[in-house]
Amino acid sequence: MENSNGVKTPHNQASNLVEKYIRIEHLPQIWCAGCSNGIIMRDIIQAIDNLGLNKEDTIIVSGIGCSSRAAGYLDFNTIHTTHGRALAFATGIKLANPKLEVIVITGDGDIAAIGGNHLIHAARRNIGLTIIVMNNNIYGMTGGQYSPTTPSAAVGTTAPYGNIDRTFDIANLAIGAGATYAARGSAYHVPQTIKMIQDGIKHQGFSIIDVISSCPTYFGRANKLGTPANMLKWQADNAVMISRAKTMTPAELKGKFVIGLLHEELLDEFTVSYQEVIRRATKIKGVHEYET
Numbered sequence: 403m404e405n406s407n408g409v410k411t412p413h414n415q416a417s418n419l420v421e422k423y424i425r426i427e428h429l430p431q432i433w434c435a436g437c438s439n440g441i442i443m444r445d446i447i448q449a450i451d452n453l454g455l456n457k458e459d460t461i462i463v464s465g466i467g468c469s470s471r472a473a474g475y476l477d478f479n480t481i482h483t484t485h486g487r488a489l490a491f492a493t494g495i496k497l498a499n500p501k502l503e504v505i506v507i508t509g510d511g512d513i514a515a516i517g518g519n520h521l522i523h524a525a526r527r528n529i530g531l532t533i534i535v536m537n538n539n540i541y542g543m544t545g546g547q548y549s550p551t552t553p554s555a556a557v558g559t560t561a562p563y564g565n566i567d568r569t570f571d572i573a574n575l576a577i578g579a580g581a582t583y584a585a586r587g588s589a590y591h592v593p594q595t596i597k598m599i600q601d602g603i604k605h606q607g608f609s610i611i612d613v614i615s616s617c618p619t620y621f622g623r624a625n626k627l628g629t630p631a632n633m634l635k636w637q638a639d640n641a642v643m644i645s646r647a648k649t650m651t652p653a654e655l656k657g658k659f660v661i662g663l664l665h666e667e668l669l670d671e672f673t674v675s676y677q678e679v680i681r682r683a684t685k686i687k688g689v690h691e692y693e694t
């Protein structure tokens with residue numbers, strides 16, 4: 403859509419994205435007023451649109467949670483699975499047809515608590531999936547229980563006197579497990595996050611983009627973080643670009659979060675290696691005689 407002068411306005415670009423990629427019949431969505439998940443969902447479809455991906459070959463997989471509801475709103479081939487198991491379903495889809503672009507949308511609880519073991523093994527395999535974490539530091543859907551990314555000392559409904567667990571850094575956890583692309587964005591940093599998602603989709607191997615999101619209803623209210631706008635301002639004020647973070651001391655980085663491309667390397671992708679196994683297995687000469 404264009405305005406009367408033939409210029410594409412941001413509003414019209416957004417309308418185009420809605421018409422192209424949103425299942426209007428599933429609206430209104432369930433997210434609370436002020437939730438950042440809608441911003442991140444828009445980042446995802448903008449990245450897909452920029453890359454010109456074919457809708458039929460783009461598969462969106464999600465688990466369970468507020469964030470995982472995105473799979474229901476997006477007009478691709480989508481599957482809304484079970485809590486924590488999105489990566490198991492995504493792995494099956496990618497292995498069945500490696501040509502598909504398989505994108506997982508998940509929450510911090512879904513990917514790092516109940517789904518934590520799937521995360522480390524999918525990363526270790528370097529399977530070509532793109533994971534986008536809407537990381538709101540809390541279990542939103544079930545009422546604000548603390549999650550693996552709830553900051554130490556923050557309050558949740560299951561930690562009314564303050565969380566005593568140390569938090570997971572999801573991107574670094576994935577890097578440690580073998581992810582070959584890891585980046586961190588935030589709901590506030592829209593253009594940067596769109597670029598990270600695009601690069602993650604293009605990457606040949608396991609990619610994860612940890613996007614800091616805000617949940618004003620549970621996390622914000624319990625921790626007295628103010629309005630949704632205050633929570634976005636917190637992201638703006640406390641994000642540090644990776645290039646700058648490298649020059650800062652741990653004391654200077656305390657309470658901040660690092661954004662940008664955190665890790666990228668090229669290693670054998672799992673479905674490619676698996677095709678090689680199939681090739682060898684189909685050349686069986688006898689029951690115990692395999693080509694080496």
Ligand SMILES: Cc1ncc(C[n+]2csc(CCOP(=O)(O)OP(=O)(O)O)c2C)c(N)n1
Pocket residue numbers: 466467468469470485508509510511512513516536538540541542543544549
């Ligand atoms: C096996 C199983 N255990 C627990 C639940 C309940 N449950 C649903 S969503 C959720 C937490 C979601 O948190 P997160 O993944 O961080 O997503 P958010 O809602 O914050 O986006 C839980 C515990 C469930 N549906 N299935």
